[in-house]
Amino acid sequence: MTSTHSAGSAHILRLLWMLISAVLALMTIFPLVWMLVIAFKPAPEVFAPNFLPVSPTLGNFLYVLTEVPFLRYLANSFFMSATVTIVALFFHSMAGYALARLHFPGRDFIFLAMFSTFLVSLPVIIVPLFILVKALGLINTYAGLIVPSIFNAFGIFLLRQYYLSLPRELEEAAIMDGAGRWRIYWSIVLPLSRPILAALAILFFLANWNAFLWPLTVASDTNLWVVQVAIVNFKSQYAGAWNYVMAASTIVALPMLVLFVIFQRQITESIKTSGLK
Known part of the structure; x- marks a missing residue:
């Protein structure tokens, strides 16, 4: 019993x-589904009680892609996200390897200082960061969008933990063969880092594709708008046209959703990876 x-x-x-x-x-899931449903509804049906559109239309997408320079905003987001991802992975991998393997004065302090930035969010430092970027003359430039977004303490921390788990015997054998630190990093460490770098690349690209606050702050030139800033201004311009706003949001969200679904295993593995399997 x-x-x-x-x-x-x-x-x-x-x-x-x-x-x-x-x-x-x-x-x-429901907000995403509702966004997609409204994106296919004609204007008279947006606030209608029916859930599915009675007369679905692609006109909302055609309007967004042809009547406003939305393709340029997409190109700006892609350029910024891809550049930040590539440059960040290159420098983060070097920083993570140095913090994991090289012995130099202040190494632990530097790592703790980087790690402590986890506690500082962007809104806290956005004013001094803006003043610094303005002093460097980077306002309304691609460099102003890209350079401050490169540093990411999470990427350095994750790579450092990964490199700590790599067998030292590989590096010792390379040193006995006369290889220097740069040769070891380039020929041994980077090839072994492909899984973690691939996962970080997806995370970095997603984060920068969805970036809003910093691009809004540093770029007032409409030619430099990224998609998130464009959608907010698009919303204010077409306050009652939610079908256009949702069509634009769908265009922005769909590639990232597909990317996440395809590479979700790599993303979850990167979070839990702490060594070689």
């Missing part, structure tokens, strides 16, 4: 957790 009662309780508990998970999943 006791075992039957315990089995019944476990079954009820499992069903309860499944129900909670389903509700949370629905709460997460």
